[in-house]
Amino acid sequence: MTERRRDRTSTYERIWAAVRKIPAGRVSSYGLVARAAGMPGHARLVGYALHALDSDDVPWHRVINNRGAISLPEADGRAALQRTLLEAEGVVFEGGRADLMRFGWYMDG
DNA sequence: CCGTTGACCATAA
DNA sequence: CTTATGGCCAACG
Numbered sequence: 063m064t065e066r067r068r069d070r071t072s073t074y075e076r077i078w079a080a081v082r083k084i085p086a087g088r089v090s091s092y093g094l095v096a097r098a099a100g101m102p103g104h105a106r107l108v109g110y111a112l113h114a115l116d117s118d119d120v121p122w123h124r125v126i127n128n129r130g131a132i133s134l135p136e137a138d139g140r141a142a143l144q145r146t147l148l149e150a151e152g153v154v155f156e157g158g159r160a161d162l163m164r165f166g167w168y169m170d171g
Numbered sequence: 172c173c174g175t176t177g178a179c180c181a182t183a184a
Numbered sequence: 185c186t187t188a189t190g191g192c193c194a195a196c197g
Contacts, residue, residue: 073194091179092179092180093179093180093181101192101193103180103193104193105179106180106191106192106193106194107179107192108179109177109178109179110176110178110179110194110195111178112178113177113178127178128179128180128181129180132178133178133179138178141178144178
């Protein structure tokens with residue numbers, strides 16, 4: 063715990079680690095991931111880290127915004143891919159949004 | 172080193 | 185429901 067690397071990998075890996083903790087069939091928001099990564103309020107950093115992400119070891123598709131919708135621009139093919147991957151895990155999208163009350167991943171309750 | 176940007180969030184109107 | 189504003193902080197040019 064004392065090792066505090068200022069390398070960008072430290073910040074990114076911390077976020078990626080939190081994303082990896084999201085179980086299949088559940089979705090989490092950027093804010094929740096930020097909080098799980100130990101950076102409450104730094105939701106934007108999560109988005110930034112995921113944008114820079116280039117690894118298949120991280121289920122980035124389980125991360126959506128707090129509205130339950132996909133934040134990626136539709137111009138990017140990943141948006142459609144994300145929805146496809148989530149639906150494959152059992153997440154239902156209605157009106158282009160998933161119900162965070164059901165599929166949202168919460169550490170408590 | 173400074174200014175701009177960004178896969179966001181909460182609140183207000 | 186939509187639109188606007190402030191905040192938060194790292195990465196980039």
